[in-house]
Amino acid sequence: MAQGTFHGLGTIAVVTPLSQKPCKPIPRAHVTTEEIAKVGGINIEFFKIPPATTPLTYLPIIHVSIEDPTSQLDILWKTSLLLHIPRPAWSGMMQMLHHGQYPGQSSVTFLPMIDLDPSDPSCIYSTMKFVSSRAKQQNVTPILTFDQPLYWKAMTIIQSQPVCSDLKRVVLRLGGCHI
Numbered sequence: 001m002a003q004g005t006f007h008g009l010g011t012i013a014v015v016t017p018l019s020q021k022p023c024k025p026i027p028r029a030h031v032t033t034e035e036i037a038k039v040g041g042i043n044i045e046f047f048k049i050p051p052a053t054t055p056l057t058y059l060p061i062i063h064v065s066i067e068d069p070t071s072q073l074d075i076l077w078k079t080s081l082l083l084h085i086p087r088p089a090w091s092g093m094m095q096m097l098h099h100g101q102y103p104g105q106s107s108v109t110f111l112p113m114i115d116l117d118p119s120d121p122s123c124i125y126s127t128m129k130f131v132s133s134r135a136k137q138q139n140v141t142p143i144l145t146f147d148q149p150l151y152w153k154a155m156t157i158i159q160s161q162p163v164c165s166d167l168k169r170v171v172l173r174l175g176g177c178h179i
Contacts, residue, residue, distance in 0.1 A: 009118040009127055011111040013134070042112050047125035049153065050160050124154050132166040145173040 080087050111130075116123035128144065135142035146154050151174045161167045 009114040009116065009123050011113075011127060011131070013109045013111055042114050042126055042130045044114070044116065044122060044126045045129055047121045047157060049121050049156055118150060119153070121153055121157065124150060125157050128154060128157065128167055128170055132170060135169075136166060141169060141171055143171045143173060145175045148174060 077087075111134075114123050114127060116126075118124070124146075128142075131142045131144060144154065151172060154170075154172055158167050158170060158172070
């Protein structure tokens with residue numbers, strides 16, 4: 001693998017209920033970028049954000065006061081550190097506490113990486129086109145989560161599309177997905 005900083009956009013598909021039985025773990029292997037490119041990829045489609053872009057405006061925030069029954073779970077988990085007994089990691093505790101709330105299991109599938117600067121509109125556009133086509137094959141609504149700068153660009157791309165475009169079906173979520 002080349003030295004330096006890797007810029008790219010990684011994608012995963014999460015489907016609930018479980019769409020397929022989990023496969024056996026895949027052992028770690030050393031592969032070249034050329035070998036990865038042969039296995040799969042996403043067609044890069046050029047996109048330039050139109051100059052007459054609608055400015056981003058925010059609606060007034062409505063304060064809603066609802067008691068969250070899960071608001072103290074972090075404290076509960078942190079307190080368990082003091083007990084020195086076997087316990088699941090934070091994500092395992094969340095899974096145990098919410099088991100049954102969302103029946104079934106989810107399948108997580110790693111999708112191809114896009115070897116472009118993630119902030120490049122062509123990278124975002126290509127990702128949305130790829131996810132839209134996959135979602136259309138499965139007859140499901142495509143849902144994508146981006147951090148704030150990418151979310152704005154993705155929203156701008158969707159707004160620039162014609163009414164009949166499959167990208168108009170994409171549901172955008174604002175959130176951090178970085179590991």
